[in-house]
Amino acid sequence: MLNEHYKSMLGAKSVIRELSEYATARGKEIGYENVFDFSLGNPSVEVPKEFTKEMERLLREEDTMTLHxxxxxxxxxxxxxxxxxxxxxxxxxxxxxxxxxxxxxxxxxxxxxxxxxxxxxxxxxxxxxxxxxxxxxxxxxxxxxxxxxxxxxxxxxxxxxxxxxxxxxxxxxxxxxxxxxxxxxxxxxxxxxxxxxxxxxxxxxxxxxxxxxxxxxxxxxxxxxxxxxxxxxxxxxxxxxxxxxxxxxxxxxxxxxxxxxxxxxxxxxxxxxxxxxxxxxxxxxxxxxxxxxxxxCGMTADLSVYETNMNIIYDTLVELGFTVVRPGGTFYIMPKALEESSIEFCKKAKDYDLIFVPTDGFGAPGFFRMAYCIDTDKVKRAMERLREFVNKEYK
Missing domain, CATH: 3.40.640.10 (Type I PLP-dependent aspartate aminotransferase-like (Major domain))
Structure with missing residues (x-):
């Protein structure tokens, strides 16, 4: 007999994954460069070269039993x-x-x-x-x-x-x-x-x-x-x-x-x-x-792009009248939606190829999450699309 607990979980797909999958499918239609996908927190900066060099050294020099x-x-x-x-x-x-x-x-x-x-x-x-x-x-x-x-x-x-x-x-x-x-x-x-x-x-x-x-x-x-x-x-x-x-x-x-x-x-x-x-x-x-x-383990990738992106997005959100707490870190920002239902807000944003995540499932109904681990040029283009969305739907 199948485990009913885990079987029941099959109907509760992650909204983040669903939106990411939608963005990928939409990208195949219009080109992913034209989809402003802020759904998934997948790091966007290069792995440190030192890590790659160490992997190469290990594979080249170390005993296979030690490695594997x-x-x-x-x-x-x-x-x-x-x-x-x-x-x-x-x-x-x-x-x-x-x-x-x-x-x-x-x-x-x-x-x-x-x-x-x-x-x-x-x-x-x-x-x-x-x-x-x-x-x-x-x-x-x-x-x-x-x-x-x-x-x-x-x-x-x-x-x-x-x-x-x-x-x-x-x-x-x-x-x-x-x-x-x-x-x-x-x-x-x-x-x-x-x-x-x-x-x-x-x-x-x-x-x-x-x-x-x-x-x-x-x-x-x-x-x-x-x-x-x-x-x-x-x-x-x-x-x-x-x-x-x-x-x-x-x-x-x-x-x-x-x-x-x-x-x-x-x-x-x-x-x-x-x-x-x-x-x-x-x-x-x-x-x-x-x-x-x-x-x-004492190093990091070049994480500076995340702060650059945050500043661009935060300033635009404030300019457009959003209520938003300035992040102190991560690559996320969580503004309050411009209507009571963040789910409806995010649905409307999809019509402009802006992919945001409503945060009801995070215990914060009425807000939405933007994961800005994407290219800075794309962030800038997304802010123009965000202005278009807000001006047409909420002004």
Whole structure:
């Protein structure tokens, strides 16, 4: 008999994927250069040359069994060591290799981290707007996901609602900063207050509340933004990272969990992740990718184009009368639609070959997301089309 749970999920296709598929099909009709596709967050900048050179060197010089054989169940030692060194140098931490667990991107990191600090029936809280895939990650671990409504004036944490919702069943809080879909980075004051609440509630409830920090956009931070390292504020933090955006390697599925060494039970969490892998069939990212990324984990691709694109789009949105919070990072921006229904707004935009994503599924109805990881010249042409759309439909 087929599993009805997963069968039922077949009818709930990602709106982002549907729109991306539509844009691709439309591009075949009129030329993709004429479709202004802001749907999919696929990095658009080149992989660092150093990564390519290291891959070439590995394939040319290294023993094939070293390259392609099984890694230890807790990951390649060199990869773990280099990640720890890089984090310590950049953020003043004291990670060791024993605090790093390699994963298949941030998704794999979150899935492992949740299972390490919760049991079936526990509750995990996150904050709107949030990445919709958190639902399957959390419920797949047997937990309940609760979403704190957004503070739409700033997209920082809505602490009044958070304090209403936190309760003794909450074992973990999941944050994403800089944030997909809003582009907002949680500020120092936001993280200080969050840490203070989690410390107080952990004492009140008699158990540790862990903070899971989803950080795939950590390196895409814009000038003047206050975007500190989350683990600096709260000892009981597990950082969930991916090199998909910083190195433009989304297809390689490479990331890690970094367990704050001061975390309760820190000595157990990485070995536990190894056991979680046994039950989920995860069994480490590819050996060669771990080795290549170890060489370049302190580098990034040239990410400057994202800030250039953001400034062009933000200025145009303000000029046209949109309500929008200026992003502090990522390659997303989330304006308020010019009518009550963002779904209807995005449908109308499609008639102008502008592909936007309504953010109802992100917990922010009435807004829409633009992923601006596209060529800057195309962004400029898209802004002319946006002016045409707004002037014809809303003026």
């Amino acid at each position: 054989g099984y890694t230890p169940s807790l990951g390649n030692p060199l990869y773990k060591e280099e990640i720890a060194k890089s984090l310590n140098k950049r953020f003043g931490m004291n990670y060791g290799p024993e605090h790093i667990f390699p994963t298949t991107g941030a998704a794999g990191a979150i899935s492992h981290a949740v299972r390490a600090v919760t049991k079936e029936g526990d509750e995990v809280i996150t904050f709107a707007p949030y990445f919709p895939e958190y639902g399957p990650y959390i419920t797949g671990a047997g937990c309940k996901l609760s979403v704190v409504p957004a503070d739409t004036s700033s997209f920082q944490i809505n602490f009044d609602k958070f304090l209403e919702m936190i309760n003794p069943n909450v074992m973990a809080v999941l944050v994403n900063t800089p944030n997909n879909p809003s582009g907002v980075a949680y500020s120092t004051s936001t993280l200080e207050r969050l840490a203070s609440i989690l410390k107080d509630k952990s004492t009140e409830y008699g158990h540790t509340i862990y903070l899971l920090s989803d950080e795939p956009y950590r390196e895409i931070v814009f000038k003047g933004a206050d975007s500190p390292y989350v683990s600096k504020f709260y000892d009981n933090t597990l950082s969930c990272y991916s090199f998909s955006k910083s190195l433009s390697l989304p297809g390689e599925r490479i990331g890690y969990v970094a367990v704050n060494p001061a975390c309760d039970g820190a000595e157990f969490i990485v070995p536990m992740c190894g056991q979680i892998s046994r039950g989920t069939g995860h069994n480490c990212p590819p050996s060669i990718i771990q080795q290549a990324v170890a060489k370049v």
